[in-house]
């Protein structure tokens with residue numbers, strides 16, 4: 687199992703969206719163990735506060751910030767509040783995401799909309815707002831020189847293996863996760879002159895509340911399987927023959943946020959035990 691590298695993110699400030707549970711919570715714990723000050727930017731206030739409390743045990747400053755990432759005004763307020771408290775933002779992990787699996791024919795404009803709103807609008811405008819702040823943090827003389835001497839920020843967006851191939855029972859979700867890869871490439875190119883790195887990760891199967899729901903809808907309801915059976919069958923199809931842990935994903939995200947990844951930008955990294963190989 688991957689283990690955090692002590693001090694890797696010492697003195698750095700990270701906003702991690704959707705970090706109240708699941709993968710985001712794992713990343714928040716991992717980053718805190720690597721010395722980062724973490725903003726738990728999360729829709730569920732109770733979970734945000736619980737995670738922030740948990741992180742303080744690692745000796746770092748953690749801020750619970752209840753936010754709906756699709757509320758652009760609130761995201762703007764969050765960025766201003768984070769800068770007021772911590773003085774800067776070094777890393778953004780755009781992890782918050784929504785999945786509502788259902789057969790393709792059952793999708794309506796009403797069920798399509800919230801997925802797009804969170805996974806695309808929310809992710810894009812959070813990236814845009816934080817990136818503007820990262821650019822504002824670059825000294826004027828560096829901007830005038832036209833090329834930054836070192837990285838001035840790291841952004842990691844959450845795509846999925848569903849952003850690599852279509853999903854008949856999660857068409858809206860899959861569309862957004864393909865879109866995340868496009869946003870990543872656009873932003874990486876736009877922000878390259880500032881040496882701000884933008885990459886995406888594409889996780890495979892991580893047992894979280896999101897996957898519990900996939901098991902319920904696709905396994906239990908659609909195929910009459912027992913709880914957990916669809917997840918198990920899906921795990922058997924993974925070349926490495928196991929599900930990912932949140933730490934598997936956190937280790938990849940942490941690497942992309944580190945100086946070791948200064949020369950990596952615009953990439954979408956599969957972290958999936960070999961499900962997708964392109």
Ligand SMILES: NC(=O)c1ccc[n+]([C@@H]2O[C@H](COP(=O)([O-])OP(=O)(O)OC[C@H]3O[C@@H](n4cnc5c(N)ncnc54)[C@H](O)[C@@H]3O)[C@@H](O)[C@H]2O)c1
Nearest residue numbers: 704706707708709729754755782783846891892894895896
């Ligand atoms: N679990 C997997 O197997 C898997 C696979 C591929 C990609 N992903 C992606 O990884 C990310 C995390 O997934 P997870 O499995 O931990 O999901 P999860 O549903 O268990 O947790 C998602 C978290 O995001 C928060 N959130 C949702 N909408 C929000 C909003 N509008 N504003 C702020 N917070 C919001 C939720 O409250 C929750 O705490 C998602 O982007 C997901 O699409 C997950």
